Amino acid sequence: MKPLREAPPGGRASPANEDASTDTGADTGADAGEVAVADAGHWTPALSRSVMLRHDRVRGTDLLLMPERVVVLRGSAGAVLRLCDGRREVGAIVAELAERFPDESGASVATEVPEFLGRLREEGWIR
Amino acid sequence: MTGTSAGPIAPPWALLAELTHGCPLHCAYCSNPLELVRRSAELRTDEWAEVMRQAGELGVVHTHLSGGEPLLRRDLPEIVGAADAAGIYTQLVTSGVGLTRERLTALVDRGLRSVQLSVQHAESAASDRIAGTRSFAAKRKAAALVREAGLPLGLNVVLHRDSLDAIGALLELALDWGAERIELANTQFYGWALANRDRLLPGREQIERARTVVEARREQLAGRVDVVWVVPDYIDGIAKPCMGGWGAVSLTVAPDGTVLPCPAAATLPGLDAPNVKERSLEWSWRHSPAFHRYRGTDWMAEPCRSCPERETDLGGCRCQAYALTGDASRTDPVCPLSPDHGLVRTLVDAPVSRAAPPTVPRSHPPRGAPQGPRRV
Numbered sequence: 001m002k003p004l005r006e007a008p009p010g011g012r013a014s015p016a017n018e019d020a021s022t023d024t025g026a027d028t029g030a031d032a033g034e035v036a037v038a039d040a041g042h043w044t045p046a047l048s049r050s051v052m053l054r055h056d057r058v059r060g061t062d063l064l065l066m067p068e069r070v071v072v073l074r075g076s077a078g079a080v081l082r083l084c085d086g087r088r089e090v091g092a093i094v095a096e097l098a099e100r101f102p103d104e105s106g107a108s109v110a111t112e113v114p115e116f117l118g119r120l121r122e123e124g125w126i127r
Numbered sequence: 128m129t130g131t132s133a134g135p136i137a138p139p140w141a142l143l144a145e146l147t148h149g150c151p152l153h154c155a156y157c158s159n160p161l162e163l164v165r166r167s168a169e170l171r172t173d174e175w176a177e178v179m180r181q182a183g184e185l186g187v188v189h190t191h192l193s194g195g196e197p198l199l200r201r202d203l204p205e206i207v208g209a210a211d212a213a214g215i216y217t218q219l220v221t222s223g224v225g226l227t228r229e230r231l232t233a234l235v236d237r238g239l240r241s242v243q244l245s246v247q248h249a250e251s252a253a254s255d256r257i258a259g260t261r262s263f264a265a266k267r268k269a270a271a272l273v274r275e276a277g278l279p280l281g282l283n284v285v286l287h288r289d290s291l292d293a294i295g296a297l298l299e300l301a302l303d304w305g306a307e308r309i310e311l312a313n314t315q316f317y318g319w320a321l322a323n324r325d326r327l328l329p330g331r332e333q334i335e336r337a338r339t340v341v342e343a344r345r346e347q348l349a350g351r352v353d354v355v356w357v358v359p360d361y362i363d364g365i366a367k368p369c370m371g372g373w374g375a376v377s378l379t380v381a382p383d384g385t386v387l388p389c390p391a392a393a394t395l396p397g398l399d400a401p402n403v404k405e406r407s408l409e410w411s412w413r414h415s416p417a418f419h420r421y422r423g424t425d426w427m428a429e430p431c432r433s434c435p436e437r438e439t440d441l442g443g444c445r446c447q448a449y450a451l452t453g454d455a456s457r458t459d460p461v462c463p464l465s466p467d468h469g470l471v472r473t474l475v476d477a478p479v480s481r482a483a484p485p486t487v488p489r490s491h492p493p494r495g496a497p498q499g500p501r502r503v
Binding site for chain 1: 138140184185186188189214216218240241243277278279281307308
């Protein structure tokens with residue numbers, strides 16, 4: 001399971017006398033650095049208020065939308081984030097994903113999902 | 128990704144919806160065209176709703192509701208609701224004038240996600256002077272209302288000779304007002320700003336002073352305020368891939384329904400831009416001659432055609448090439464490789480005139496028949 005995200009090809013309009021090129025929302029991907037996942041067990045992740053998760057039918061992908069940025073979600077990242085409802089603990093999310101994707105090794109789900117959620121929390125996209 | 132005129136055309140990500148050219152402010156740096164769309168020619172509520180529906184179908188996921196001042200549209204909640212129903216993330220770009228708790232609540236109820244607030248200066252009297260009207264107190268109140276509603280707040284400041292030295296105070300203001308982001312946008316010279324360029328263009332030294340402050344403060348503010356510095360292209364000699372490329376990332380719908388690759392493109396002669404009243408957004412994006420005209424790199428002449436940077440800067444801005452040379456297909460003169468670069472260097476290296484020409488304040492759009500700009 002590789003719930004990675006990739007750089008979107010930018011996506012901001014230029015409201016008033018601004019240079020659209022400087023802030024196209026490009027996100028360089030999965031190198032948010034060291035993140036603490038120690039308290040993951042009791043954390044019940046939820047999307048941050050300003051973040052919208054939606055499926056993009058036109059491009060056949062899941063997206064995170066926020067004020068000046070679009071993040072394209074790859075693989076099962078969208079499936080992981082749909083379980084972040086503010087009620088499920090990280091352990092419950094891992095268990096549900098392991099059941100849903102039986103072909104993935106349980107160990108990889110158990111390590112990669114908390115890491116992925118930790119990185120998104122560092123970015124401020126989930127809380 | 129941008130493709131050539133023959134290649135596949137990726138769908139647009141963003142829509143700039145210029146809901147009205149009406150505005151209570153008179154900023155000399157306004158990038159709206161000199162010939163403002165009159166209020167009576169604006170699209171109706173149902174027409175904007177249809178624009179949003181078509182935009183969502185086409186692949187747009189983000190819209191900036193802008194103007195002019197979008198709060199002048201009493202039907203703004205309906206337009207926000209139509210965008211939200213189309214799955215589009217909505218950001219209001221406003222002067223803050225006219226934003227009450229009731230209006231904000233109505234907008235949030237219909238799906239408004241975030242607000243970007245313009246500020247002219249960190250100091251009240253200077254901000255009001257640049258805006259040409261008393262507005263600073265309304266902006267402070269608007270910022271507080273946005274935070275109270277729990278929406279993300281961004282500030283945008285257009286920088287020029289009269290605001291660059293306030294940059295440290297502007298960063299403090301962003302912290303104080305609870306903004307998550309501040310965009311320090313050096314003036315881009317289109318529309319009214321081009322008409323006022325001699326009054327607005329800073330000297331190199333003033334830019335360097337401001338840049339030093341930004342670089343020093345950016346790290347201190349990391350994690351609290353995201354600081355975005357929009358490059359002064361005249362000074363830095365860096366051509367910008369305007370709008371991420373012509374017809375590549377986003378599209379603009381003007382108040383009267385004209386569909387444009389960028390908000391300044393209305394000035395280009397013979398563009399023959401489509402209008403939502405006559406054509407679908409899908410046709411405008413994929414098939415209109417206007418959107419094909421400078422898409423990709425096939426249209427380029429030298430020195431762009433053989434330049435290793437051509438896929439990065441896409442030859443710079445077409446509207447700037449036209450504004451400075453009269454030919455929109457030339458290399459953007461801000462690029463040092465442009466044969467016309469001397470035009471820009473002459474402007475930048477000219478000593479800052481103490482007796483600058485009087486500013487032309489941006490006018491209100493006429494209510495009746497179209498007319499030219501008001502010169503003061």
